[in-house]
Amino acid sequence: MADEVILLDFWPSPFGMRIRIALAEKGIKYEYKEEDLLSNKSPLLLEMNPVHKKVPVLIHNGKPIAESLIAVQYIDEVWNDKSPLLPSDPYQRSQARFWADFVDKKKIYEVAKNLWTKKGEEQEAAKKEFIEIIKLLEQELGDKTYFGGDKLGFVDVAIIPFYTWFKGYEIFGNFNLEKECPKFIAWAKRCIKIESVSKSLPDQDKVYDFVVQIRKKMGIE
Incomplete structure (x- = not known):
């Protein structure tokens, strides 16, 4: 079964951009869902990040990963056979x-x-x-x-x-x-x-x- 990868994001967010770059570096296809942070956060965002209620949130096979640096490290660990971002040492x-x-x-x-x-x-x-x-x-x-x-x-x-x-x-x-x-x-x-x-x-x-x-x-x- 193929991985289902979704990114909840807001286009000018530098934190979301981190995850976008990491996914692109690894060549991972994903569904991008733009959030309206100013007036109407989606039920999915509130469900996937109930603590902070903010983007970005990476959703991998239904499981959410919040906080951009944590998500980038997660991407690097899960897809570790492609373009490593963290050093091996x-x-x-x-x-x-x-x-x-x-x-x-x-x-x-x-x-x-x-x-x-x-x-x-x-x-x-x-x-x-x-x-x-x-x-x-x-x-x-x-x-x-x-x-x-x-x-x-x-x-x-x-x-x-x-x-x-x-x-x-x-x-x-x-x-x-x-x-x-x-x-x-x-x-x-x-x-x-x-x-x-x-x-x-x-x-x-x-x-x-x-x-x-x-x-x-x-x-x-």
């Missing part, structure tokens, strides 16, 4: 998990959100913190092609979805990340040339338009 694997966890523990999404929802001192503080986070990641990247070495891996999959939001971050935050962190942006541009990444991420302009709409709904000028 236990120490290197621990380091990959550390840096992916660092991105979420540092709440890069929430920090960056303040770049386009706040003004004045709050926005400046968010800009400083955001750039510091990216510089730390750039330091960890070093001279490697990708975070794991010479091919796309777990840490790359964890981080690259945020790149789709960078246009909004930079315009509303009034800064240029390429000037601040050129190696990081060069890495991002390498990543988006990979087919599994490019076909899984929405265009930056589309995400920017989404941010503009949200700002209008929030009454931010």
